[in-house]
Amino acid sequence: MLFTKKDILDMESLSVDEINLILDTADRMKEISIRPIKKVPTLRGKTVVLFFYEPSTRTRISFDIAAKRLSADSLSIAASTSSIVKGETLADTARNLEAMNPDIIVLRHSSAGTSHLLAGLVKSSVINAGDGMHAHPTQALLDLMTVREKRGGISGLRIAIIGDISHSRVARSNIIGFTKMGAEVVITGPPTMIPKGIETLGASVSYNVDKAICNADVIMMLRIQKERQKSFLFPTEREYSKVYGLTKERVENARSNVLIMHPGPVNRGVEIAYEVVDGPYSIILDQVTNGVAVRMALLYLVSGGARNAGAD
Amino acid sequence: MLVLIKNGRVIDPGNLDGIVDILIKDGKISEIKEHKSGVRGQGSRVGDQGSEVRIIDASGKIVTPGLIDMHVHLREPGHEYKETIKSGCLAAAHGGFTAICPMPNTNPVNDNGQITEYILNKAAIADTVRVYPVAAISKGLNGKSLCEYGELKEAGAIALSDDGNPVSNSQLMRRAMEYAKGFSMPIISHCEDLDLVANGVVNEGAVATSMGLAGIPNAAESTMIMRDIALYELTASHLHIAHVSTKESVLAIRNAKKRGVKVTAETAPHYFTLTEDTIKGYNTNAKMNPPLRSSQDREAILKGLADGIIDVIATDHAPHSYIEKEVEFDQAANGIIGLETSVSLSLKLVHDGVISLTGLVEKMSTNPAKILGLNIGIKTGRPADITIIDPDRSYKIDSSKFQSLSRNTPFNGWDMKGKAVLTMVGGKILFDEI
């Protein structure tokens, strides 16, 4: 199968076949990451711009390593150093960037839809590294890869996503990604953090954490942000961790082979207990490892990788 | 010179409906006469008294009292790159309007007599449609102190509104309503509970959720409408509700009217034409405040228009340049232009059987005139402010041809049936596509 997408903007726009191709490619890329010499010449001469309007060391480094392992030239622009602070609009910046002919722009931005806006303005490929509360497709793909690796498949699994669904692009992309691949997704959290109409993305809603956990194959915890107290979404971290946190006891009541995931960064002792993060069911570090592989796969595929495969 | 409008169906609700000929002399309607068939076609001829008569053949067209858009934003003073008073007036004329009411959220705000006079001077220089400025309820639109309504009225302000900002302080709103009564100025309320809006940018619901945008619940509008109705009942002044967008708002107004409360209300063409689906793809030309709502809300608006609960169609014409629109969705400015699309979109309601042609004229001319206390109509002796509508003219909306300086419309490229084809103010033809 040929990969013909110019951009990776969200999970809605990827087909099941495309997702499978990305995951298969990522599996092969992962193999490069465990070689003694972790570099292939595949994207030599290509320029990847990491355009981060919102600080995110983890995602940026993951993309940076992915680009370097494929021999692409990568450079980072952070919001504080870009001209946005001088009043230049994103569209202006995009056109300026375009004039320097990058091949791929990886964009992280705090406003939803920004990757769509950028993709419409530039000829380069755009990879969405998180846009506001909208989408984080590379996170969903690395989560799919990790679960598939551990379980041999996705279809038929039951995924529980727990926490602040309203503000989570990770939740949105995972609901779409996992249901598209045949899993069942149940979301739970404080009713103040379950957005209206979330069912239309394919998830079912439960307000009972224990029930959601007890028959889940995968438990995905989301980071809770203290600032949400100011908009009255929850009273205290103490109560949050008691009512919605993933404690050791809750894990003991879960299925014997449950997988525990977290997109990071983790608030230890708040949404997830210390011992659970480092416990036997946690695959949080596998997620990080696979993040590099998935991002290598995407850089490769949007550069026309499969099309040029013979020429490499 | 004399002008004779012949062969058109004249609709002036409560006054006239039929094929009559209108003779205009010195800018005034001088004679309304039984239609005589015979003279067809445009041109001139020599009249009975020997003077030249320009003949406008309005066969198959609707002749109405001049349309009034009682809710527009001209950006002068302050943001002339978006719209000037002149460009806004020209846009109005090309859209079939003979009068418009610009809201006070200019820079500086129209909260004192000098600014009102400035606007009226600019309008006089433009010398096109009639401009009736709406002045601010509170100084600087900041909701803290009353403006001098006496001075504003004297300078020519016709109504009061803090449009763009709601009046959050209920006591200030109560006193504003009471104080305005002394000057017979209606209060036009932009109803919005800012705490409920929080950082919302679109309608709360499935579309917002899937796009990752913060939502604005219907209750942010309807609770404030209910408050204002309660304050109206307390003060018995004159309250008009701006841009109704939700089904709960329609219900609140319906209930109030049922118990005899004489509140009036408007909605805009986008609320009865579009739903929140239009924002998909992060279309900033569909971003406005209040936001486009669900299809159930749209249905309720249509029903409210059909049964007269919503009295007025006003555009909330809000020009913005691409600088404010070609940006991240949550940072894009609110509002769309409407003057040059309103008649066509409203005629669609007529074609769809929602309202009659008479209903359209009521909502776009008779009712706004009543609310604002303007003396208009097709009667002898009145100024010849007249709009001619061709309900069947097919065309494609082309925003590049707009008179407005801005292009922020979600309707560009739409195929429409029906439009205003002639606009006359004081006997002067400002726009003629007949």
Ligand SMILES: [Zn+2]
């Ligand atoms: Zn308003």
Ligand SMILES: [Zn+2]
């Ligand atoms: Zn307005």
